Amino acid sequence: MTQLSRRDFLKVAGATFAGVLATRRPVPLKLANSTKPNIIIILWDAFSARHLSLHGYPRLTTPNIDAFAQSSTVFHNHYSGGNFTTTGTASMLTGMIPWKHRAINYGGLVRSEFVHNNPYTLLGSEYFRFAFSQNPWPDRLMGQYDKDVDRFLHPSAYSLMQQNPLIGMFEKDRALASIAVDDFLFPAQNNSIAGSSLIGYQNKSNVLNTAYNPKRIRYPKGAPEIMDPGYLIPYLNEDVYDGVYSELSRLDSEKSPYFAYFHLYSPHFPYRPRTDYRTLFRDDGYRPVVKPVHPMSAGLQDDFMRGQRDLYDRQIAQIDDEFGKLILQLNESGILENSYLIFTADHGELFERGFVGHGFHLMYESVLKIPLIIHAPGQTKREDVYSLTGNIDILPTILSMAGKKEVSDLDGRILPGFGGQMDEDRPIFSVVAVDNSAFGPIKKAVISMRKRNYKLITYLGYDNVEQTYELYDLESDPEELTNLASKDLTILSEMKNEFYENLDRANQPFVQ
Amino acid sequence: MIGSAQQRLTRLFSERLPDRKSVWGVYAVIVFLVYSWTLVTSFYKLPSWMFYLTIDQILSIYAYSFSLNLLESIFLLVGVLFLHFTIFLPLKNKDEFQARSILAVLIVLISSMLRLVLFQTYEDIDAFLSSELLWWAITLSVGILVAVLAPKNAWIKNILGGIAERAAVFFYIYLPLSFISIVVVIVRNIY
Numbered sequence: 001m002t003q004l005s006r007r008d009f010l011k012v013a014g015a016t017f018a019g020v021l022a023t024r025r026p027v028p029l030k031l032a033n034s035t036k037p038n039i040i041i042i043l044w045d046a047f048s049a050r051h052l053s054l055h056g057y058p059r060l061t062t063p064n065i066d067a068f069a070q071s072s073t074v075f076h077n078h079y080s081g082g083n084f085t086t087t088g089t090a091s092m093l094t095g096m097i098p099w100k101h102r103a104i105n106y107g108g109l110v111r112s113e114f115v116h117n118n119p120y121t122l123l124g125s126e127y128f129r130f131a132f133s134q135n136p137w138p139d140r141l142m143g144q145y146d147k148d149v150d151r152f153l154h155p156s157a158y159s160l161m162q163q164n165p166l167i168g169m170f171e172k173d174r175a176l177a178s179i180a181v182d183d184f185l186f187p188a189q190n191n192s193i194a195g196s197s198l199i200g201y202q203n204k205s206n207v208l209n210t211a212y213n214p215k216r217i218r219y220p221k222g223a224p225e226i227m228d229p230g231y232l233i234p235y236l237n238e239d240v241y242d243g244v245y246s247e248l249s250r251l252d253s254e255k256s257p258y259f260a261y262f263h264l265y266s267p268h269f270p271y272r273p274r275t276d277y278r279t280l281f282r283d284d285g286y287r288p289v290v291k292p293v294h295p296m297s298a299g300l301q302d303d304f305m306r307g308q309r310d311l312y313d314r315q316i317a318q319i320d321d322e323f324g325k326l327i328l329q330l331n332e333s334g335i336l337e338n339s340y341l342i343f344t345a346d347h348g349e350l351f352e353r354g355f356v357g358h359g360f361h362l363m364y365e366s367v368l369k370i371p372l373i374i375h376a377p378g379q380t381k382r383e384d385v386y387s388l389t390g391n392i393d394i395l396p397t398i399l400s401m402a403g404k405k406e407v408s409d410l411d412g413r414i415l416p417g418f419g420g421q422m423d424e425d426r427p428i429f430s431v432v433a434v435d436n437s438a439f440g441p442i443k444k445a446v447i448s449m450r451k452r453n454y455k456l457i458t459y460l461g462y463d464n465v466e467q468t469y470e471l472y473d474l475e476s477d478p479e480e481l482t483n484l485a486s487k488d489l490t491i492l493s494e495m496k497n498e499f500y501e502n503l504d505r506a507n508q509p510f511v512q
Numbered sequence: 513m514i515g516s517a518q519q520r521l522t523r524l525f526s527e528r529l530p531d532r533k534s535v536w537g538v539y540a541v542i543v544f545l546v547y548s549w550t551l552v553t554s555f556y557k558l559p560s561w562m563f564y565l566t567i568d569q570i571l572s573i574y575a576y577s578f579s580l581n582l583l584e585s586i587f588l589l590v591g592v593l594f595l596h597f598t599i600f601l602p603l604k605n606k607d608e609f610q611a612r613s614i615l616a617v618l619i620v621l622i623s624s625m626l627r628l629v630l631f632q633t634y635e636d637i638d639a640f641l642s643s644e645l646l647w648w649a650i651t652l653s654v655g656i657l658v659a660v661l662a663p664k665n666a667w668i669k670n671i672l673g674g675i676a677e678r679a680a681v682f683f684y685i686y687l688p689l690s691f692i693s694i695v696v697v698i699v700r701n702i703y
Binding site: 102103104105106107108109112169170171172173176177179180181183184185192193194195196197198199200201204205208209212227436437438439 | 545546549550553554556557560561562563564565566569572573576577580581583584587588621624625627628629632634637638640641644697700701702703
């Protein structure tokens with residue numbers, strides 16, 4: 001018998017899955033009975049659109065997502081509001097640019113006057129509202145309005161760790177208790193000394209011993225881990241996706257329509273694909289474009305970055321398999337019939353210019369461009385949207401899906417294809433301002449502005465870069481290799497003017 | 513017969529039961545160590561908190577911390593008393609309770625703090641795990657030995673007594689703060 005290679009298996013699985021979706025009933029049964037659709041967001045943390053085979057990545061990393069896209073709307077130029085979790089997720093949940101919502105620091109919070117701008121509060125009790133973020137930072141953001149979340153799982157749900165019982169005591173003050181307990185008193189690792197000398201030590205020892213007990217783990221480099229400051233939670237993607245399905249089955253039995261947000265940690269670093277994926281893409285001949293080392297990068301060697309990229313791609317392939325299984329289950333159980341399924345990411349990941357990861361000061365396409373694929377109830381054909389969109393558009397789109405009225409102070413707009421209009425002149429901003437106070441005007445930040453085929457990157461308040469501005473024509477130079485800032489002065493001037501106009505307006509409330 | 517057993521038990525405990533002043537002295541040292549550690553480590557976090565948290569949010573973090581510190585300090589005191597009535601029970605000299613307990617607390621807490629400082633990064637995890645058993649075996653052996661032998665020395669005993677006396681001032685700062693903190697934490701978690 002001929003053995004099926006992994007790649008062939010992925011293709012067959014993807015094709016089967018596409019077939020199943022395409023043969024679905026065009027008119028959903030439950031939609032006819034219920035006036036409101038369910039809305040499900042599945043978000044992968046640190047998933048760059050540039051690594052999707054759907055968007056032309058040379059490796060077949062995501063056959064199941066590609067298949068899912070065949071009966072969904074695919075956004076080809078979708079951008080995150082930031083280059084790390086707090087900023088990116090807060091932009092998506094508030095519908096605001098980071099310079100307005102101000103969750104700009106690692107683990108930061110949304111300004112109190114804008115906390116009400118979130119899908120949970122705005123959808124209201126008409127919807128049953130569910131939240132689960134493996135990453136503790138979005139968990140903290142949603143903890144700012146925990147009263148509006150009907151079911152709120154802890155980041156350690158479906159992991160190999162038990163939830164710290166102390167944390168469960170502070171459900172009504174989730175955001176601040178998380179900073180006090182997880183970040184300060186009981187951090188497991190990550191350059192942070194526990195503020196609690198006795199229980200903090202005991203917690204650290206318990207976490208590390210559980211996380212690194214080799215008997216539990218079938219992974220060559222150990223199980224994947226949630227490892228933001230304070231946390232170190234090992235988990236298996238198989239368990240997590242089983243958990244997602246069981247939660248959705250449970251939600252589907254609710255009498256009211258539901259909104260469910262799953263913020264899933266993989267493929268976030270550390271990249272730890274399962275044993276059966278360890279040889280995938282090995283020696284496949286793919287060589288990424290070598291780019292000059294950025295002065296603000298870690299100066300990593302190309303070989304190391306390639307190795308990390310391989311691991312990342314393998315991890316993506318593994319979770320793509322899990323995603324495929326999940327979609328099949330959802331389809332078979334009829335959950336998708338009355339549900340919008342939004343698949344996206346909070347930010348991307350970089351393997352170039354001497355840097356691996358995200359959340360530093362680099363604002364190139366790989367870390368800002370994220371996938372957005374939306375499957376509408378009864379949709380059987382693929383739609384493609386090429387105009388520029390931002391993840392600030394998700395909230396107004398969700399509200400529109402749920403038939404809610406528009407909220408005036410949002411920066412986002414309803415997405416094209418879901419009631420919104422295409423606007424080719426619209427600028428899309430992404431901000432990293434970790435070195436800037438959340439309470440003052442933006443003076444130290446790196447900000448990207450995408451408009452038409454151009455992208456302007458501005459380094460505000462940093463002396464260690466060669467030029468304050470980088471300008472790229474992404475149509476002719478998608479890899480951002482030729483800085484046009486000193487060559488195309490007219491475009492630079494236009495882009496700069498528009499950028500500073502917007503920045504000055506955003507800074508206005510903070511200028512004394 | 514029952515009466516004589518009761519008498520023997522009463523005598524056994526009265527010979528070993530430390531006086532209230534000694535217990536408070538030990539607790540004062542525990543409070544000083546536990547709360548001061550939290551305060552000192554918080555100073556490393558404070559600049560970043562000030563970047564994205566308001567003053568009342570920062571004060572609330574301290575409220576959580578002091579509430580936990582109170583719990584931690586009581587745990588430690590219970591632990592010390594437990595040790596006194598178990599492995600140190602054969603040592604009849606209750607006058608040495610204070611010095612012995614302070615030494616035990618100092619050794620365990622400093623050892624724990626040292627490990628927290630030495631193994632902070634992701635790269636230190638292997639070293640943390642591989643050294644843990646030996647580290648604590650040595651700490652506990654040294655701790656017991658020092659706790660048994662050192663209080664025999666009058667000079668050491670006097671010094672430790674002096675520390676306990678001076679640490680008592682922290683009661684008047686930390687304990688009221690803890691009670692206010694508990695109220696703050698409760699209020700934040702009611703509404």
